[in-house]
Amino acid sequence: xxxxxxxxxxxxVVAAETLFVNEFINGILDPQQEMLGxxxxxxxxxxxxxxxxxxxxxxxxxxxxxxxxxxVFVEGAEVGDAIVIHIKSIQVTxxxxxxxxxxxxxxxxxxxxxxxxxxxxxxxxxxxxxxxxIGQHAIRCATCDTETAPFHMVNGxxxxxxxxxxxxxxxxxxxxRRIALEAKNYMRTPENSVQNPVVTxxxxxxxxxxxxxRPFLGQLGTTPSxxxxxxxxxxxxxxxxxxxxxxxxxTKEELDTHRTDGHMDISRVREGATLICPVKVRGGGIYIGxxxxxxxxxxxxxxxxxxxxxxxxxxxxxKKVSLEGPILLPxxxxxxxxxxxxxxxxxxxxxELAEEFGVKxxxxxxxxxxxxxxxxxxxxxxxxxxxxxxxxEMSEPEVLNRTTxxxxxxxxxxxGVVTATMQIPKTVLKKMRIYKTVKRxxx
Numbered sequence: 001x002x003x004x005x006x007x008x009x010x011x012x013v014v015a016a017e018t019l020f021v022n023e024f025i026n027g028i029l030d031p032q033q034e035m036l037g038x039x040x041x042x043x044x045x046x047x048x049x050x051x052x053x054x055x056x057x058x059x060x061x062x063x064x065x066x067x068x069x070x071x072v073f074v075e076g077a078e079v080g081d082a083i084v085i086h087i088k089s090i091q092v093t094x095x096x097x098x099x100x101x102x103x104x105x106x107x108x109x110x111x112x113x114x115x116x117x118x119x120x121x122x123x124x125x126x127x128x129x130x131x132x133x134i135g136q137h138a139i140r141c142a143t144c145d146t147e148t149a150p151f152h153m154v155n156g157x158x159x160x161x162x163x164x165x166x167x168x169x170x171x172x173x174x175x176x177r178r179i180a181l182e183a184k185n186y187m188r189t190p191e192n193s194v195q196n197p198v199v200t201x202x203x204x205x206x207x208x209x210x211x212x213x214r215p216f217l218g219q220l221g222t223t224p225s226x227x228x229x230x231x232x233x234x235x236x237x238x239x240x241x242x243x244x245x246x247x248x249x250x251t252k253e254e255l256d257t258h259r260t261d262g263h264m265d266i267s268r269v270r271e272g273a274t275l276i277c278p279v280k281v282r283g284g285g286i287y288i289g290x291x292x293x294x295x296x297x298x299x300x301x302x303x304x305x306x307x308x309x310x311x312x313x314x315x316x317x318x319k320k321v322s323l324e325g326p327i328l329l330p331x332x333x334x335x336x337x338x339x340x341x342x343x344x345x346x347x348x349x350x351x352e353l354a355e356e357f358g359v360k361x362x363x364x365x366x367x368x369x370x371x372x373x374x375x376x377x378x379x380x381x382x383x384x385x386x387x388x389x390x391x392x393e394m395s396e397p398e399v400l401n402r403t404t405x406x407x408x409x410x411x412x413x414x415x416g417v418v419t420a421t422m423q424i425p426k427t428v429l430k431k432m433r434i435y436k437t438v439k440r441x442x443x
Contacts, residue, residue, distance in 0.1 A: 015040040015075040021047040021288070022190050027056065027064025027115075028248075029071070029262075030227040031281040037073035038283065044088070045072055045286065045313045048190045051306035052218055052231075052290025054099055055187075055195035057114065058139050058149045060126045065114030065231030066263070067195050068289030071223045074315050077284040082321035083222060084437050085275045085286065086314045090215045092163065092293055094307035096171075096179045096186040098199045100156025101301045105149075111245040113150035114237075115229045121146025134180040134202045149196075156203025159305055161213065161293065168293060168305065170209040176202040188308045198306065213293050215309060216270035221262020221326060222277045223285025226254065230287070234263045235373030235383060236416030261325040261373050262287065266412035266419060267295045268330040268369075274441050276434060278323035286315065298414045321433050324387050328369040328419055329441040336408035339367040339421045341442045365423035366438045367407065374416045381409055384420035392428050 019039040039045055047069050056062040077083055110116040110125075119127045122144040129149075130142045139149040158176035159168045171179070176199075179186045183197035224233055229248060232238045238259055241250040250258075260278055269275060277284070293305040332340060342350070347362070354362050370391070372384025385403070389396045399422070403409065407422035429435035 013038060016043060018044045018046065019072060021045060021069045021072065022192055023070040024050055024067050024192055025070055025230070027062040027066060027230055028227055029064070029223050029230050029233060029287065031223055031225055031285065032227070035071045035073040035283055035285055038075045039072055039315065041074060041076045041315070041317045043315060045315060047288045047311045049289050049291050049309050049311055050190050050193040050195060051094070051097065051187060051198065051308055053303050053306045054198035055189070055306065057151050058196045058198060059129065059194065060117035060148060060150070061128060062195060063115055063126065064229030066219060066290050067193060068219050068230050068287045071285035071287045073283030074286060074317060076317045077279045078282060079279055080320060080322045081279040082318040082323050083277050083279055083284045083286065084316040084318060085220065085277060087217070087269070087271050087273050087275070088312040088314055090217065090271045090291065091310045092161065092213065092215050092291070092307045093188040093309050094161065094186065095188065096158060096160045096199060097293065097305050097307050098156060098158040098176070098201060098203050099303045099305055100153040100203050100205070102151045102303065103154045105152055108148060108150040112240050114231055114240070115248060116246040117148065117150050119144065119146055119148045129196060131196055131200055134177065134200055136201055138200050139196055153201055153203050155205045156201065157206035157209065158199060158203055159211070166213040168211045168213055170206045171204065172207045173204045176204040190308060211294050214267070214270065215291055215293055215307070216267050216295070217288060217311065218265040218290030218292055219263050220269055220275060220288055221286070222260045222279060223281050223287065224258045224260050225280040226258040228258070230289070231263055233259050234261050234417060235259065235380060236375055236413065237263060239375045261371055263290070264326070264371060264412050264417050265290070265295070265299045266328065266417065267297065268328060268334045270331070272331045273334070274329040274437065276318070276323065276327040276329070276437065278325060288313070298411045300414050318433060318437070323391070325373070326371045327434070328371060329438060330369060332442060335367055336410065336421055338405065339407040339423060341367065364426040365406070366426065366429060366442055367421060367423050368438060369419040369421040372418050372420060376416050377411065377414065377418060380416040380418045381420065384418055388420055388422070391432060392424060
């Protein structure tokens with residue numbers, strides 16, 4: 001009832017041309033909760049996002065593993081539509097961050113350390129915490145003063161940023177300590193964020209490592225049609241919910257039906273890229289978060305450089321474009337070599353070959369990347385190929401051939417997020433009602 005009343009109210013409110021977002025959820029994406037907005041179809045969302053991963057992982061009251069923005073209602077978006085999200089800009093505001101490889105402390109959670117944290121001292125679930133000092137022992141239960149963070153950083157680093165030149169550098173023990181003592185100032189966490197800043201841990205196992213900044217969004221998408229922890233909105237992390245010993249236990253069938261794969265950690269979801277997302281609840285419920293300063297394909301350490309930032313998005317509704325999961329249109333420079341749009345000269349040479357061998361028609365095609373997720377990379381690849389076959393009304397063998405010679409399979413996140421990129425004929429894209437969106441990205 002709560003969401004139905006909210007939807008009715010939204011229909012009576014004048015949609016905003018530009019919507020500013022600086023509110024966050026407690027880690028649970030719930031289609032029954034009120035959304036922000038509405039924002040106009042064609043309007044702009046500007047958000048001040050909070051760091052994902054480590055900060056929320058050290059904060060038991062955040063129930064989903066991340067701290068994403070409160071979802072936004074998009075005018076005119078109905079179940080069975082799609083929403084085009086064009087990333088106009090991404091700006092890192094953090095001056096420093098920390099990250100590293102984690103180890104789960106099983107005695108401090110019930111089955112899932114992202115969702116159900118339990119204080120090992122007083123036994124309280126989702127305990128409030130306080131920060132006492134700095135270092136790995138600083139996060140403590142507000143009730144009994146016991147260490148409560150359910151993760152231990154096995155090998156970690158603190159990184160300072162040079163925004164002007166797009167560089168990061170891991171600092172030593174004294175630098176990490178200096179940053180930890182002014183944690184929120186260096187992290188620039190938004191005023192409504194409740195997470196414990198990860199730099200409080202002051203890790204310094206890697207010192208003097210340079211890294212190029214190229215920020216992107218690890219979380220960007222639409223609200224799932226059943227309440228779920230935000231970091232689990234994908235086929236790999238989502239498997240933690242199957243048969244889970246807490247209130248967000250799902251079946252595999254429910255996971256496949258309700259998820260929208262908003263948690264992708266694909267480094268190509270960056271400024272200039274376009275994402276086409278499924279609408280599984282009225283208004284879509286666009287949410288944003290988990291900005292990273294840089295990451296290679298796979299996010300193989302499990303975590304990367306989580307930062308605060310400012311994001312500007314433009315949104316547009318595609319009516320009656322039904323999707324199971326997102327479609328990514330990366331920047332041209334991020335496309336595999338085999339998928340890049342053809343030049344006029346390449347098209348001219350193809351026509352010459354066509355004339356020589358009696359081919360009457362040369363396809364006009366454009367690149368698209370289909371997101372696939374699953375418990376493993378193999379399952380994620382199968383998911384992407386299956387989704388592509390349904391979308392394009394092709395056989396799976398044809399999709400496999402097109403991906404092989406006009407695209408690629410690329411890892412977003414290990415263990416189970418991939419993109420299946422391929423060139424798709426203009427005629428097919430028109431039939432799907434996404435041709436104009438794709439053409440705008442690459443023409």
